Amino acid sequence: MAHFALITLPLFSHLRVFEAVAEELVSRGHRASFILPEGAGRHLSKDLPEGVGLIEYDAEGPSAGLAERMVDAASRDGPLALFRTIAVGAEATGALSRCAPRLLDRLGCDAVIGDQTEPAAGLIAEALGLPLLSLAAALPMHRDESVPLPFLGWRYDSSDEGLGRNRGGEMVARRLLKHQGRAIETACRELGLPIRSELADCLSTSAQVSQLVEAFDFPRAYSSIRHGVGPIRRRWRPAATAPASIVLPEHSAGRPVVYVSLGTLQGHRYRLLKSIVAAARDLGAATIVAHCGRLTERQAASLEADHVADFVDQASALSLADVGVTHAGMNTVLDALRAGKPLLALPIAFDQPGIAARIVHHGVGLKLPRVLLSRRKLARALEALLCEDSYRKAAGRMAGPIRASGGAVMAADIAEAALSGSSRWQNKETRLQGLVA
Numbered sequence: 001m002a003h004f005a006l007i008t009l010p011l012f013s014h015l016r017v018f019e020a021v022a023e024e025l026v027s028r029g030h031r032a033s034f035i036l037p038e039g040a041g042r043h044l045s046k047d048l049p050e051g052v053g054l055i056e057y058d059a060e061g062p063s064a065g066l067a068e069r070m071v072d073a074a075s076r077d078g079p080l081a082l083f084r085t086i087a088v089g090a091e092a093t094g095a096l097s098r099c100a101p102r103l104l105d106r107l108g109c110d111a112v113i114g115d116q117t118e119p120a121a122g123l124i125a126e127a128l129g130l131p132l133l134s135l136a137a138a139l140p141m142h143r144d145e146s147v148p149l150p151f152l153g154w155r156y157d158s159s160d161e162g163l164g165r166n167r168g169g170e171m172v173a174r175r176l177l178k179h180q181g182r183a184i185e186t187a188c189r190e191l192g193l194p195i196r197s198e199l200a201d202c203l204s205t206s207a208q209v210s211q212l213v214e215a216f217d218f219p220r221a222y223s224s225i226r227h228g229v230g231p232i233r234r235r236w237r238p239a240a241t242a243p244a245s246i247v248l249p250e251h252s253a254g255r256p257v258v259y260v261s262l263g264t265l266q267g268h269r270y271r272l273l274k275s276i277v278a279a280a281r282d283l284g285a286a287t288i289v290a291h292c293g294r295l296t297e298r299q300a301a302s303l304e305a306d307h308v309a310d311f312v313d314q315a316s317a318l319s320l321a322d323v324g325v326t327h328a329g330m331n332t333v334l335d336a337l338r339a340g341k342p343l344l345a346l347p348i349a350f351d352q353p354g355i356a357a358r359i360v361h362h363g364v365g366l367k368l369p370r371v372l373l374s375r376r377k378l379a380r381a382l383e384a385l386l387c388e389d390s391y392r393k394a395a396g397r398m399a400g401p402i403r404a405s406g407g408a409v410m411a412a413d414i415a416e417a418a419l420s421g422s423s424r425w426q427n428k429e430t431r432l433q434g435l436v437a
Contacts, residue, residue: 002419003031005104007096007124008115008137010040010067011074012264012292013331017137017211019045019052020234021113024412026051027236033107035100037092040067049236055107057099066092075265077349086176089117090183096120097187101128111419116141116210119184122202127191131418134203135411136210138330139351142226143200147218149173153353156218156361174198207418209411211330215401216337216358227414230405231334243311246320252286252306256386259321259341260289260305261314263329266348267294270303272370276325277305279378283386288317315339323385328352328359328367337364340399342391344381346370363394 004025008014015034022032026049033053034044041054070092073085097120104112109130114121116136125132139150146162148154149169157165174181181197188195196202206225213228214220248257258280262269273289280287287305290312300308314332318324318339326332328345333355336343343365345356356367366381385391406413 001029001031002110002416003033003108004415005100005107005109005112005130006032006034007100007112007118007121008034008036008135009092009118010036010043010070012043013329014115014117014137015043016045016234016331017232018113018115018135019048020232020408021135021411021415022052023049023234023236024408025415028412028416032113033109035096035103037066037070037095039065043067043071053107055103057095057103066095071265074349075268082176082349087179090179093118093120093180093183093187097123097190100124101191104128104130111415113415114204116203116208117199119180119199119202120187122204123184123187123191123193125204127193131206132204133207133209133411133415133418136208136212137232139354140208140210140212140226141199142203142208142223144220147220148354148357150351150354151349153347153357153367155357158219204418207414209414211334213334213401213405215398216334216362218358218361227410228405229410229414230402230407231331231338232408232411235408243309243313246288246307246309246312246316248286248288248306248320256283256285256322257306257320258285258287258323258325258382259317259336260287260325261292261332262327262346262348263332264292264294266327267292270295270299272346272373274303275373275375276378277303279375279382282375282379283383285322285382285386288312288321290314290317323382325382328356330355333359334402337395337398338402340392340396342385342395344368344378344385346373362398363390364398365391365395 006018006022008018025032031051033055035055038056038058041056069088073088101124111131112121112125113133113135116134122132145166146158148166152169185195185197208226210228211232213230260276277287288307289303289305290309293310314335318336318341321341324336324341325344328347343359345359345365345367347353347356359365360367368377368381
């Protein structure tokens with residue numbers, strides 16, 4: 001049986017996806033070890049099965065405290081927060097590429113499952129001669145000239161004008177990501193690899209997996225190495241660690257229900273949550289709010305929602321809901337569409353604008369910009385989603401392909417195939433000796 005190194009960001013949504021794959025691999029007799037910056041282990045679930053391990057690397061000097069700085073930067077928005085996130089991410093890439101080769105040698109790892117947003121994962125696997133599966137918890141990061149970059153909310157346009165717009169977006173992105181590009185170049189030199197500077201050039205050349213199913217994506221050219229496996233979720237979880245059940249008050253009976261979640265990084269946005277709840281109340285709708293532990297008890301109570309909790313069982317909440325309101329995070333969006341529920345997207349950062357654009361493209365919901373967002377605009381959008389059948393029917397059609405996707409099981413299948421089919425695995429020992437001497 002094999003030992004897989006799991007390299008991802010210390011962010012809740014990314015960790016949960018990697019945990020699901022790790023759990024599936026361990027159930028098949030493999031071992032899986034998370035390689036995370038010091039302090040990030042506390043963000044892992046406490047009920048992971050035996051066989052899932054954790055190794056934290058110590059990023060000394062200016063790169064110390066990476067885990068908390070990454071979480072803090074990712075929870076903010078605006079231009080300054082964007083540059084800060086890029087800079088901290090570049091630090092993480094450098095620290096990981098310096099520390100991980102020796103750690104993987106000590107662990108005796110046979111393969112790497114690397115986050116598509118962490119370029120060091122691919123570089124380390126290449127340098128060590130290890131099979132690599134590039135896994136996207138968010139939108140996939142590979143290039144496609146007809147598809148806008150993940151963090152852009154542009155509509156799909158395959159015309160010459162649209163392709164030119166996409167090329168322009170890529171030029172701007174390269175300038176914004178110059179810190180990351182330099183970190184990639186430095187890591188390549190330190191690891192003895194051909195120089196490159198872009199994230200897409202660090203992905204696996206044989207196995208790329210994302211949660212994005214083809215039915216919910218923009219049209220793309222077929223690739224035999226890219227696999228959309230749908231929601232990657234844990235199949236087993238002890239009842240003692242599951243969120244408490246949702247109980248709506250009696251006066252909610254017969255009213256439409258709106259489920260609201262802004263994810264683990266944006267759940268602190270009290271004013272926005274307050275406006276959403278108020279807009280739903282204006283329409284006579286009940287609300288279920290999950291703030292992911294980002295509000296105080298006083299703030300949570302003052303939302304005046306019908307059910308408020310740190311965390312809820314999202315599948316249960318969506319089964320009760322008629323509409324979901326989300327920041328357009330991949331996990332919440334896929335869970336809602338698997339339940340056949342239309343969505344109101346309020347994208348904030350990262351790939352959320354790109355996911356929101358797909359919601360609109362497929363007619364499964366609406367999106368609103370946060371700029372000049374008002375209670376009245378929210379109410380109008382929610383009213384449309386609750387009253388117009390087209391959104392509900394489109395979301396219902398999307399449910400089938402998502403439910404039929406392979407999830408964690410298929411992701412583990414692909415990881416095993418990448419392991420057994422890689423010729424690079426055969427010369428692992430030789431490569432390791434040169435890098436960790």
